[in-house]
Every structure is written in structure tokens, then in C-alpha cells.
Amino acid sequence: MDILCFSVLYCISISLFSLAEVCKSVDVLSSSEPIRDGDTLVSAGEKFQLGFFSPGNSSNRFLAIWYHNIPEKTIVWVANGDNPVTDSSGVLRIGNEGKLVLVNQAERVLWSSNNMNTSSQSVVAQLLDSGNLVLKDDSENVSGNYLWQSFDRPSNTLLAGMKLGWDLRMGLDRHMTSWKSAEDPSTGDFTYGVDLGGIIPQLVIRKGRVKYFRSGPWNGIQFSGVPLTPNLIFIPKFVNNSQEVYYTFNNFNESTITRSVLNASGNHQRYLWNEETQEWTVIYMLPHDACDVYGNCGPNTMCIVGDFQICNCMTGYQPKSQAEWDSLVWSSGCVSKNPFNCSKGEGFKRLEGVKIPDLLQFTMNTSMSLKECEFECFKNCSCRAYANIDATGGGSGCLLWFGDLLDVRKLSVHANQDLYIRVSASDLDSVNSKWKEWVAVAISVAFVVLLVVLYFCIIWKRKKHAQGTGITFDLPAEDENSLQLLIFDRVTILQATNNFCDSNKLGEGGFGPVYKGQLPNGQEIAVKRLSEDSRQGLNEFKNEVMLIAKLQHRNLVKLLGCCIEEERMLIYEYMPNGSLDSFIFGKTRENSLVWRMRFDIIVGIARGLLYLHRDSRLRIIHRDLKASNVLLDNEMNPKISDFGMARVFGGDISLVKTKRIVGTYGYMAPEYAIDGLFSTKSDIFSFGVLLLEIISGKRNREFNHPDHCFNLLGHAWMLWLERKASDFIDPQLPNSFDLSEVVKCIHVGLLCVQRRPDDRPNMSTVLLMLDSESASLPQPKQPGFYIERSSEHTNVEMSGRNCNSNEITITLLEGR
Numbered sequence: 001m002d003i004l005c006f007s008v009l010y011c012i013s014i015s016l017f018s019l020a021e022v023c024k025s026v027d028v029l030s031s032s033e034p035i036r037d038g039d040t041l042v043s044a045g046e047k048f049q050l051g052f053f054s055p056g057n058s059s060n061r062f063l064a065i066w067y068h069n070i071p072e073k074t075i076v077w078v079a080n081g082d083n084p085v086t087d088s089s090g091v092l093r094i095g096n097e098g099k100l101v102l103v104n105q106a107e108r109v110l111w112s113s114n115n116m117n118t119s120s121q122s123v124v125a126q127l128l129d130s131g132n133l134v135l136k137d138d139s140e141n142v143s144g145n146y147l148w149q150s151f152d153r154p155s156n157t158l159l160a161g162m163k164l165g166w167d168l169r170m171g172l173d174r175h176m177t178s179w180k181s182a183e184d185p186s187t188g189d190f191t192y193g194v195d196l197g198g199i200i201p202q203l204v205i206r207k208g209r210v211k212y213f214r215s216g217p218w219n220g221i222q223f224s225g226v227p228l229t230p231n232l233i234f235i236p237k238f239v240n241n242s243q244e245v246y247y248t249f250n251n252f253n254e255s256t257i258t259r260s261v262l263n264a265s266g267n268h269q270r271y272l273w274n275e276e277t278q279e280w281t282v283i284y285m286l287p288h289d290a291c292d293v294y295g296n297c298g299p300n301t302m303c304i305v306g307d308f309q310i311c312n313c314m315t316g317y318q319p320k321s322q323a324e325w326d327s328l329v330w331s332s333g334c335v336s337k338n339p340f341n342c343s344k345g346e347g348f349k350r351l352e353g354v355k356i357p358d359l360l361q362f363t364m365n366t367s368m369s370l371k372e373c374e375f376e377c378f379k380n381c382s383c384r385a386y387a388n389i390d391a392t393g394g395g396s397g398c399l400l401w402f403g404d405l406l407d408v409r410k411l412s413v414h415a416n417q418d419l420y421i422r423v424s425a426s427d428l429d430s431v432n433s434k435w436k437e438w439v440a441v442a443i444s445v446a447f448v449v450l451l452v453v454l455y456f457c458i459i460w461k462r463k464k465h466a467q468g469t470g471i472t473f474d475l476p477a478e479d480e481n482s483l484q485l486l487i488f489d490r491v492t493i494l495q496a497t498n499n500f501c502d503s504n505k506l507g508e509g510g511f512g513p514v515y516k517g518q519l520p521n522g523q524e525i526a527v528k529r530l531s532e533d534s535r536q537g538l539n540e541f542k543n544e545v546m547l548i549a550k551l552q553h554r555n556l557v558k559l560l561g562c563c564i565e566e567e568r569m570l571i572y573e574y575m576p577n578g579s580l581d582s583f584i585f586g587k588t589r590e591n592s593l594v595w596r597m598r599f600d601i602i603v604g605i606a607r608g609l610l611y612l613h614r615d616s617r618l619r620i621i622h623r624d625l626k627a628s629n630v631l632l633d634n635e636m637n638p639k640i641s642d643f644g645m646a647r648v649f650g651g652d653i654s655l656v657k658t659k660r661i662v663g664t665y666g667y668m669a670p671e672y673a674i675d676g677l678f679s680t681k682s683d684i685f686s687f688g689v690l691l692l693e694i695i696s697g698k699r700n701r702e703f704n705h706p707d708h709c710f711n712l713l714g715h716a717w718m719l720w721l722e723r724k725a726s727d728f729i730d731p732q733l734p735n736s737f738d739l740s741e742v743v744k745c746i747h748v749g750l751l752c753v754q755r756r757p758d759d760r761p762n763m764s765t766v767l768l769m770l771d772s773e774s775a776s777l778p779q780p781k782q783p784g785f786y787i788e789r790s791s792e793h794t795n796v797e798m799s800g801r802n803c804n805s806n807e808i809t810i811t812l813l814e815g816r
């Protein structure tokens with residue numbers, strides 16, 4: 001009996017409880033009950049909420065939809081972006097014609113749904129759990145048959161299930177429109193939608209009517225210009241049939257919340273809600289880099305991020321205006337060197353993993369194979385390129401381009417879209433004549449055989465010689481050095497690094513990732529994979545490697561060899577203690593280096609640099625000296641690394657101007673960062689920064705001080721002027737040090753970072769200063785870049801992908 005009673009009570013309480021739940025959330029707006037400012041609708045599953053809001057500091061009121069269950073108010077739809085209610089008198093109701101209308105106190109209509117008039121009295125609006133506000137006739141039963149829905153009028157946000165694109169039957173073009181700014185939801189400059197582009201649709205962001213970004217056509221798997229891999233976050237879908245052409249996505253599962261936004265500067269960003277940290281994270285954005293910006297390089301170019309110059313003429317083309325090209329103005333692009341005339345030798349060069357040209361002048365045939373496509377293109381002299389339409393199942397269909405090839409970029413290796421461009425006979429020769437490769441192989445085999453024979457001859461002769469005179473024969477030391485440079489084969493490197501296993505990765509330099517490896521003989525090595533698109537020719541590369549291999553100094557990392565099969569790699573000796581930055585930044589007092597060690601490291605770096613600048617037979621300017629490029633061997637001897645990409649000069653050139661500025665913010669001398677002028681003095685500047693970082697234990701780049709906005713250099717100089725240089729010393733520095741020596745080092749550091757290159761000492765003077773006990777040093781003048789410079793006037797282009805530290809090797813293109 002008791003049990004029965006209890007169950008009944010339990011049941012009643014449960015049903016009461018669920019009743020309360022049901023009553024709490026009102027998701028329907030009927031004609032009798034309007035919504036006033038302050039009221040809200042909440043969708044049945046409590047996912048979305050509709051009401052009035054004011055963005056930022058504005059007092060304007062907007063009718064909007066936001067997530068109900070996300071604490072950070074995230075607006076996903078706005079009705080009256082261009083017509084705000086200026087006070088809290090706004091009312092949303094269902095008007096007489098069966099439309100949703102938003103009126104103010106004076107009954108002025110600020111916004112209304114644009115559906116047909118209806119005389120039905122039973123029209124209701126409902127906020128669905130998808131975030132869709134729908135208007136429907138309640139007397140009708142057919143689900144999905146809406147009079148109007150907010151999903152057809154996207155604001156700046158695309159939610160799961162929303163369609164971006166066309167309903168061809170109704171001529172409805174659903175596109176996203178950016179806000180004016182993050183604080184102002186009125187219509188902004190950018191739109192994002194599906195461009196039908198003749199026959200082949202693409203997603204396009206436009207600024208006004210001008211294309212700003214295009215996704216490339218859907219190739220069956222992905223948008224060909226946006227090689228996103230399948231992921232556990234969202235599932236994209238593209239529909240193209242005679243009735244509809246649209247893009248949509250679903251969240252990966254119920255518990256994943258993502259949305260995509262077109263922001264006020266035309267960037268499409270995808271956000272993922274992170275339940276743990278309770279914040280939105282951007283998982284990708286488009287345009288992602290400079291090469292994504294539509295036509296950034298002009299016609300007939302290939303845009304390559306991370307290359308010396310991002311814009312490159314395609315094979316067989318040359319800059320339209322060399323002068324413009326030289327001053328990094330790309331917009332006029334390239335023109336073909338020789339007009340194509342269908343002569344016998346012409347052929348096609350395959351460009352792998354690229355975003356195919358925009359569909360301006362083209363024809364297509366979905367049933368042709370690639371071979372037929374090539375033939376079709378070959379026949380017609382004005383056909384410039386061809387490609388498959390569909391990349392699934394090995395590729396099918398044929399696209400032919402006539403006229404200029406616009407907006408082509410190199411994609412990651414995973415992109416499976418190839419493009420074949422027409423090249424003349426002479427360009428074809430250098431590209432892919434198989435038999436020539438074979439001849440080359442045959443010649444090199446013959447050469448090796450010859451060498452072996454020669455070697456045995458010499459041995460034999462030498463033996464005879466030694467027998468004759470009793471003296472052994474030694475090669476001169478230098479030749480020995482160059483002989484030690486090994487060409488490694490790729491398989492050896494793959495085995496040594498465990499197939500470039502991630503756990504072997506040591507880090508990422510400016511020109512590619514570095515892996516640890518172990519050769520079969522037990523020797524440990526560091527392998528640097530140079531980023532693929534280095535445009536240097538093979539011979540130049542080999543020459544340069546030979547030159548670097550000849551640099552032998554105890555304060556330079558030794559190059560052991562290289563690999564040139566398939567990709568280019570440099571093989572260095574492995575430094576067990578890693579790089580200097582881990583010892584001077586972010587350490588604890590326990591593992592902090594004592595002063596003597598820091599001083600020895602400073603002197604070691606100075607010696608290495610002196611060798612590069614003066615003592616080696618070549619004049620070498622490092623250009624990217626920084627803490628992470630100084631490695632430490634097991635006795636904590638510093639060794640400068642990454643000089644592989646430094647500029648090598650045979651002669652006595654003391655000042656050079658470059659258009660391509662490589663280096664790292666915080667270490668670059670002003671004349672170099674701004675004007676591209678580099679000399680040994682720009683290395684001295686970097687050395688000065690490094691010296692001050694070693695003493696202070698702080699990064700120049702990250703340095704900030706509550707009292708002023710100087711960077712580390714400015715801070716050091718200020719303390720110097722106030723005669724408080726000792727305040728600059730790393731508080732973590734263990735106590736036993738000679739204050740006057742540290743102060744002398746600060747003094748030298750400040751001399752090295754002076755603004756004018758001529759004022760800076762050269763490396764041998766620096767060493768003298770560091771060595772001498774009591775030389776009277778000149779007073780330092782104002783340092784260069786002592787206030788953090790904003791990067792407003794320069795285009796910054798990251799060439800390293802590893803962004804986990806603030807220290808990224810950058811390529812700075814001069815702003816024009």
C-alpha cells in the first residue's frame with residue numbers, strides 16, 4: 001500500500017515537474033500576444049532565444065536571435081540591422097496581412113517579414129531549436145511549409161542546417177551579409193554566397209561587387225580551393241540540382257556547436273564552442289592567407305605562401321612589367337613569353353595540388369576523360385590549361401580555360417586537384433622529358449664508375465709510392481672537409497627519423513620543420529626539411545650546401561650533408577641541449593644559468609658571428625640571429641644554426657638592399673626591417689638584442705612594463721640613462737656575479753642596438769670590448785625600435801607555420 005502511494009505521488013510530482021518545464025518555455029508568438037522589449041521567445045529545447053538586444057555601448061535596440069544556453073551572448077540573426085529601435089518601445093507582432101512586423105512607439109514599421117499577404121487568422125511564429133524563426137499557418141498541418149523563415153534571410157551567421165545559396169525555383173539567393181562592425185549590425189561591405197558562375201558554382205565573398213575570395217568549385221569531396229579534411233566538428237554538404245544549388249553543414253553530433261560568421265572585414269570564420277573553457281574558438285578562417293585573396297598576384301601567376309616572393313609567374317610566362325614586379329606590385333601579373341601557335345613541341349606541364357583558375361572563359365564536358373581533355377586543349381591554340389572537374393574516383397570530366405589564368409595558388413600537398421598548363425617546346429624540355437632524365441642517370445652512373453676506377457688507381461699508385469719512399473700521403477685539410485659532405489639518400493633519412501614521426505620533431509624553423517634522427521651507425525642528427533617550393537635550382541642548392549659545409553667553427557652548427565631526392569633536406573649534427581631560448585626565457589631560478597655560463601655563451605656567439613662576418617673566406621650575413629637559432633652542445637657551448645639561408649658574399653660588399661626581408665620581429669635592425677638594407681651591422685643589432693635578452697632573461701618582443709610602453713631595448717636604455725642599469729639584470733640570475741662585468745655587457749648590448757648602423761661597433765670590436773677589463777667605451781646613443789612598432793605600414797606574411805611561440809620567422813614585404 002505504502003509503495004503504491006509512493007509511486008502515485010512520485011508520478012504526480014514528475015508530471016507536475018514536466019508540466020512546469022513545458023509551461024516555462026514559450027516558443028510561439030501568436031497574433032494575440034506580441035513580444036515587447038524585455039520579453040523573449042525560447043525554443044522548445046532551450047537552444048535559442050529571440051528578443052531585443054543592444055550591441056556594445058549602443059543604446060539602439062535590435063530584434064535578434066541568440067544562443068539560449070551559451071553564457072556569452074552570441075547573436076546569430078538580426079532583423080532590423082539597418083533600422084534600429086531607438087528606445088525600448090519596440091514590439092514584434094503578427095500583423096493583419098499575416099506578416100511579422102516590428103514597430104516602434106509611433107507604430108512606424110521598422111521591419112517586416114516579406115511573405116505574401118494572407119487572410120488566415122491562425123498565423124503563428126515559432127522559434128525552432130535549429131535557431132530558425134518560422135512563420136506558419138497553424139491550421140495547416142504540413143511541416144516545413146512555412147510562410148516565411150529567418151533561415152532564408154541570413155544575417156552574418158550560418159548555423160547548422162541553414163542553406164547558403166540558391167533556390168532556383170523561387171529565384172531566392174540566400175547569402176550572408178557582414179555587419180558594419182562588431183558593434184553595429186547594419187549592412188556592411190561584404191557578402192558571402194554561391195556564385196553560379198555559368199555552370200559551375202563556387203562560394204564567393206564579395207566586397208560590393210568585387211570578388212574578394214572564392215572557394216573554387218566543389219570537386220565532389222571539398223571546395224577545391226579550400227582543402228579541408230573530414231573532421232569531427234562539422235560535416236559540409238554541397239547540393240547542385242536543377243532546383244537548388246546550396247552549401248550547408250551539420251554539426252558533427254548533438255554536443256558539438258559550431259557556427260560560421262562573415263565578419264566586418266570580409267573574413268569568414270568558423271567558430272566552435274568549447275564547453276570546457278566556455279568560449280568560442282576560431283577553427284579556421286577564409287581568406288586564410290595572402291594567397292587566398294582573390295587575384296592577389298594578377299593573371300597567369302602562381303601564389304605560393306612562404307616562398308621568397310609569394311607571387312610567381314607560371315612556367316612560360318614573364319612579368320608584364322618587370323619594374324612593377326621588382327617593386328613587389330603584382331597586380332598586372334604575367335604574360336606568356338612566346339605566343340602559343342600550336343607548334344609540334346608544345347605540351348602541358350602538370351601543377352600538382354593547386355586551386356584551379358577562376359571560371360572566366362572556359363568550357364566543360366563532364367563525360368571526357370583526362371586524356372581526351374588534353375587532346376581537346378592541345379587542338380585549340382587559345383586553350384591555356386585543362387583539368388578534371390571531379391576529383392573523386394581518380395578524376396573525371398574536363399574543364400578547358402581560354403585566356404588568362406586568374407587566382408591560382410599552391411595548396412597543401414593533400415589537395416588533390418591538378419592543373420595542366422600549356423607550355424612551349426623549350427619550357428617543356430626543362431620540365432618533363434623522360435628520356436633526358438634517363439640519359440642523366442646513365443651519365444651519372446658512368447661518372448660514379450669512373451670515380452671508383454680513379455680511386456683505385458690512386459690507391460694503387462699511392463701504395464706504390466709509399467712503398468717506394470716510406471712516406472704516407474695526406475690530403476690537404478680543406479679538401480677533406482668538402483669530401484665529408486655527404487649526399488644522404490631519402491630512405492636513410494626516413495629510417496633515421498622514423499618517417500618524420502611527430503615525436504621526432506624538434507621544432508619549426510623559418511624554412512621548414514626540423515626532426516631528430518639517428519643514423520644506422522648510431523650518430524644522432526637533426527634533419528631540416530626545406531619547405532617544398534624553394535625555387536632555387538638544384539645546382540645552386542648544391543653549391544650553397546658545399547659552401548656552408550666548408551664553414552667550420554666551434555660556434556657554428558656543423559652541416560653533415562643534404563638530401564636532394566624528392567625534397568630538399570639539410571642534415572646537421574644534433575645538439576642535445578636544444579636551443580638557448582629554453583635556458584633564458586621561462587626558466588625557474590633552479591635551472592637558471594649562472595653568470596659565467598651566460599657570459600661564455602655571449603662570447604661564443606660573438607666568435608661564431610665574427611667568423612661568419614670576417615674570418616671565413618666568404619662574407620656571410622646571418623640575417624636571422626635569435627635565441628632559438630643558437631643551439632647548445634652537451635658542454636653548453638653555443639653554436640649558431642640556421643645560417644643555411646644567410647646571404648653569402650664572395651666579395652667585399654658591405655651593404656645590400658633586398659626586397660625580401662627575412663628575419664624575426666624583435667631582432668631586426670630598423671634599416672633592414674623598413675628599408676631592406678642589410679649588412680653585417682644588421683646582424684650586430686640582432687646580436688645586441690640577444691645579448692640584452694640573455695642578461696635580462698626577457699624577450700624583447702614580449703616585454704612589457706607597467707610604467708611605460710618601451711620594449712626591452714627602450715627599457716634598457718631608459719635604465720641606462722637613469723644610471724640604474726643593475727635593475728635590468730635578470731632577477732633569476734644566481735647571485736654570484738661581477739656587477740661591473742654585467743654592466744659592461746649591457747653597455748656593449750646598447751652600443752650594438754644603436755639606431756644608426758654606422759654607430760654600431762663591428763664584431764671584432766665587440767669581442768675586444770667584452771674581453772678587455774677597463775676599456776672606456778663610448779656612450780650609447782638612442783637604440784633603434786625602442787618602442788613597439790605597430791605593423792600598420794607593412795604587410796606581414798608568416799612563412800613558418802609554427803605559431804606556438806611569439807617568435808616566428810617572418811617574411812616582410814615592403815609596404816607601398
Ligand SMILES: *[C@@H]1O[C@H](CO)[C@@H](O)[C@H](O)[C@H]1NC(C)=O
Pocket residue numbers: 056057183
Ligand atoms: C564602451 O564604453 C566603455 C566605458 O564608457 C568604454 O571604455 C569602451 O571603450 C566603450 N566601447 C566602445 C566600443 O565604444
Ligand SMILES: *[C@@H]1O[C@H](CO)[C@@H](O)[C@H](O)[C@H]1NC(C)=O
Pocket residue numbers: 097117
Ligand atoms: C498586402 O496588404 C497591404 C496592406 O493591406 C496592401 O497594401 C498590399 O497591396 C497587399 N499586397 C498584396 C500583394 O496583396
Ligand SMILES: *[C@@H]1O[C@H](CO)[C@@H](O)[C@H](O)[C@H]1NC(C)=O
Pocket residue numbers: 139140141
Ligand atoms: C494533421 O496531422 C494529423 C497527424 O499528423 C492528422 O491525423 C490530421 O488529419 C492532420 N490534419 C489536417 C487538417 O491535415
Ligand SMILES: *[C@@H]1O[C@H](CO)[C@@H](O)[C@H](O)[C@H]1NC(C)=O
Pocket residue numbers: 232233252253254255256
Ligand atoms: C560528439 O563527438 C565528439 C568528438 O568529435 C565526441 O567526443 C563526443 O563523445 C560525441 N558526443 C556524442 C553525444 O556522441
Ligand SMILES: *[C@@H]1O[C@H](CO)[C@@H](O)[C@H](O)[C@H]1NC(C)=O
Pocket residue numbers: 199200201240241242
Ligand atoms: C549542377 O547542376 C546543373 C543542373 O542539374 C548541371 O547542369 C551542372 O552540370 C551541375 N554542375 C556541376 C558542377 O555538377
Ligand SMILES: *[C@@H]1O[C@H](CO)[C@@H](O)[C@H](O)[C@H]1NC(C)=O
Pocket residue numbers: 181182263264265266267269282285
Ligand atoms: C575578421 O577576422 C579576421 C581573421 O580572424 C581578423 O583578423 C579581423 O580582425 C576580423 N575583423 C573584425 C572587424 O573583427
Ligand SMILES: *[C@@H]1O[C@H](CO)[C@@H](O)[C@H](O)[C@H]1NC(C)=O
Pocket residue numbers: 338339340341343424
Ligand atoms: C611557334 O612558336 C615557336 C616559339 O614559341 C617558334 O619557334 C615557331 O617557329 C613558331 N611556329 C610557327 C609555325 O609560327
Ligand SMILES: *[C@@H]1O[C@H](CO)[C@@H](O)[C@H](O)[C@H]1NC(C)=O
Pocket residue numbers: 365366367368372
Ligand atoms: C563531350 O565529350 C564526349 C566525348 O568526347 C563527346 O562525345 C560529347 O559530344 C561532348 N559533349 C559536348 C557537349 O561537347
Ligand SMILES: *[C@@H]1O[C@H](CO)[C@@H](O)[C@H](O)[C@H]1NC(C)=O
Pocket residue numbers: 363379380381382383402
Ligand atoms: C578554340 O576555343 C574557343 C573557345 O571555345 C573557340 O571560340 C574557338 O573557335 C576555338 N578555336 C578552334 C580553332 O577550334
